[in-house]
Amino acid sequence: MPIQSIALGSVTIGPPSWRDSTVRSIQAAENLVRKTHPERWGSRRPTRPMSCNVVTFSQAHGDTVDKASNNEKSDTENPVWNNGTRPQTTGRMYRHTRFEAPFPPPSLQEQCAEVSVGLAFEYMRGVREVEAQLRRQVSKVSKEATKLERERGHLEKVLQSLKHDIQVNKWSVEGRTRRPASTELERDGADHLLECEKMELTELKRELESTLRNTLAQLQILGQSSRQLLECASERYRVLELLPHSGSLSRGASPSQALVKPDPAGPFTPNCMQVLKASLLAVQQSQKLREDIKQRITTTIARQRAAHRTVNDCLVKKIAETITLKQNLLVMSAATRQAIFRQQRKLNCISHSHNAALGPKNSGDLLSREKLNRPLVQIYHRHPGTQLLEASHLLQGSAVLRRCLQSSENELAKLQGSCQQLTENLNAKRAAAQVDSAVVRMRRQLVDQRAVPKILQQGLY
Known part of the structure; x- marks a missing residue:
């Protein structure tokens, strides 16, 4: 009876325990690679994208060995692989992300100096x-x-x-x-x-x-x-x-x-x-x-x-x-x-x-008509009550003039x-x-x- 080739995708050869231990090892390595990726250091130099054609065998019912062989065939036909760049497969791709490393980069001194100068x-x-x-x-x-x-x-x-x-x-x-x-x-x-x-x-x-x-x-x-x-x-x-x-x-x-x-x-x-x-x-x-x-x-x-x-x-x-x-x-x-x-x-x-x-002042200076003892007056005074008022009038006038x-x-x-x-x-x-x-x-x-x-x-x- 001649030997006939059988499609690997439709055949499961290895035992499940052997397959599961391998998948767990691959997942652990994948987690370690993600944590220790060089781009977390803050380096700006281009890095090669990492890919993996690992099939998650926890969903292995839909994945076959035949797909893996087809992927290998497509890899050999991809001209980019010949130039030194790994091709993208149906597996998970690690995106180009920056993250910090747990240790300082080599340019820490310059960065600290720049920060200090800025401050x-x-x-x-x-x-x-x-x-x-x-x-x-x-x-x-x-x-x-x-x-x-x-x-x-x-x-x-x-x-x-x-x-x-x-x-x-x-x-x-x-x-x-x-x-x-x-x-x-x-x-x-x-x-x-x-x-x-x-x-x-x-x-x-x-x-x-x-x-x-x-x-x-x-x-x-x-x-x-x-x-x-x-x-x-x-x-x-x-x-x-x-x-x-x-x-x-x-x-x-x-x-x-x-x-x-x-x-x-x-x-x-x-x-x-x-x-x-x-x-x-x-x-x-x-x-x-x-x-x-x-x-x-x-x-x-x-x-x-x-x-x-x-x-x-x-x-x-x-x-x-x-x-x-x-x-x-x-x-x-x-x-x-x-x-x-x-x-x-x-x-x-x-x-x-x-x-x-x-x-x-002198009686000799009086005139005869002014004298009171002139003959006319003396004869008139021989009868009682026949007094002339000449003397009294003269006295009264002198008193009035004096006042x-x-x-x-x-x-x-x-x-x-x-x-x-x-x-x-x-x-x-x-x-x-x-x-x-x-x-x-x-x-x-x-x-x-x-x-x-x-x-x-x-x-x-």
């Missing part, structure tokens, strides 16, 4: 952001300090003006004491307004001094904040020697997320955050204080001018009243002198009449005293008007030329 430069860039932010904040604080210093200068000038006004008020009070003490030193409305002006200026001076103290304290706070920012910026700058100084952040670019969350070991430390917050608060307080200073300076100048104008107007009104009284006194003094002259003439007439009524003379002398004395009083009062009013006018001129010359900036005097501040 260092990333940290430096973050530090440069923080340092630029600190520098910008220093610039803001410096500008705010300059503005506050300018406001402090204005405040000092206004305060100096207030002190000068207080001194002028003192000179005004002392100047008004040079008025005549007899009639013009009584307290009037001008003295009361001078006291009110002094109280007003003293209160304004006290308020400005308090504001000036707050300004000096705020300037110290800004200076301390600037120094702290510079210290933090200098400390941050210690790691920026290898970076270029012409970066975008140094030119005012917006900061990134590096300034959001502080990190003790990062670029933005809690100390930097604290210093930035303190500087922002100091700048806000300084801006609020500057607005308060502007408002206070405007109010102070308005109140200062109002007090000065009120006192000047009161003094001018007092001068006008004094001049009006002086004019009335002058008119009345002239009328009084006219009355004195008239009364003097009347007194002279009465005195002449009284002297004439008394007659001559008129005394009354006229008293009236003349009163007119002379009144005229003298009017003259003295007139001189006092003239001196008082001159003193008040000198005080007003002094106030206008000294107070209106205040050492205050023109922008403040014009009300444009």
Whole structure:
């Protein structure tokens, strides 16, 4: 009987136990190869794809030896196999996958150096952001300090003006004491307004001094904040020697997320955050204080001018009243002198009449018709009850003339005293008007030329 070839795919020769042990060995080797594949090392060189034409005999009922022979035949006919590349079979293919190895690759030192350099430069860039932010904040604080210093200068000038006004008020009070003490030193409305002006200026001076103290304290706070920012910026700058100084952040670019969350070991430390917050608060307080200073300076100048104008107007009104009284006194003094002259003439007439009524001092100077012992009168007196009234009338007329003379002398004395009083009062009013006018001129010359900036005097501040 001739030998006939039998298809191997339809025949199972080996026992199942022998087949299963072989399959388990192949699977174990496959798992080991997958775990120890060279591409897990991270190498980028091309590797040869691994294939296996192992038939999983756990599904061997559908796989035959005949398929294996067909696969071998196709392998011999595949031209790629002749070029040194294993052909793909119906078995499982190992895909080109990267995975890590359990031991470091040969380029570990270079990789670690690259990672370190990247971290260092990333940290430096973050530090440069923080340092630029600190520098910008220093610039803001410096500008705010300059503005506050300018406001402090204005405040000092206004305060100096207030002190000068207080001194002028003192000179005004002392100047008004040079008025005549007899009639013009009584307290009037001008003295009361001078006291009110002094109280007003003293209160304004006290308020400005308090504001000036707050300004000096705020300037110290800004200076301390600037120094702290510079210290933090200098400390941050210690790691920026290898970076270029012409970066975008140094030119005012917006900061990134590096300034959001502080990190003790990062670029933005809690100390930097604290210093930035303190500087922002100091700048806000300084801006609020500057607005308060502007408002206070405007109010102070308005109140200062109002007090000065009120006192000047009161003094001018007092001068006008004094001049009006002086004019009335002058008119009345002239009328009084006219009355004195008239009364003097009347007194002279009465005195002449009284002297004439008394007659001559020597009886030999009497005329015959004036003598009371003339013959006609003696003859008439021989009868009882025939007394003439000539003697009694002469006596009564002399008494009346004497009384008129005394009354006229008293009236003349009163007119002379009144005229003298009017003259003295007139001189006092003239001196008082001159003193008040000198005080007003002094106030206008000294107070209106205040050492205050023109922008403040014009009300444009």
